[in-house]
Amino acid sequence: MSKKNLLYEFDPVIYPRNLWVYIGSDEDYINRYFHENGSDKRLSFEANSEWDGLTLTEVVRNDTNMVGILVIFRNKTDMRMGLVCHEASHVVDGIENVIGMKHGDEPSAYLFEWVCKSINLARLGSCEPLKFQDESEK
Secondary structure, three states: OOOOOEEEEEOOOOOOOEEEEEEOOOHHHHHHHEEEOOOOOOOOOOOOOOOOEEEEEEEEEOOOOOEEEEEEEOOHHHOOHHHHHHHHHHHHHHHHHHHOOOOOHHHHHHHHHHHHHHHHHHHHOOOOOOOOHHHHOO
């Protein structure tokens, strides 16, 4: 994996969705390893448009068929506290929607905390980036 494509994976253990945090803007890179849940459609996040972060709530990792949520930041500089919280809110909504959980109170707060901590670990580089088999051969 090149330094311009950093992808991290987090397992929430008790929820049926993984969290992936991608730092980069290479649509082709992401589409080698993920697709839209329920179809073979390529993920599209308009790499050339103006955005700092976005969340795709229904993606599938191609090699494991694990369904999850992909949060994308163009670069680490864009990972400001406000934007991290904004995208974390979308992740929490996505997980709560899929399990039919009512938003609010302690369960939502703990989930939100876990998402923010996970994104921050990726921002700080305090965890190992995900490496796919075809990348380790390079």
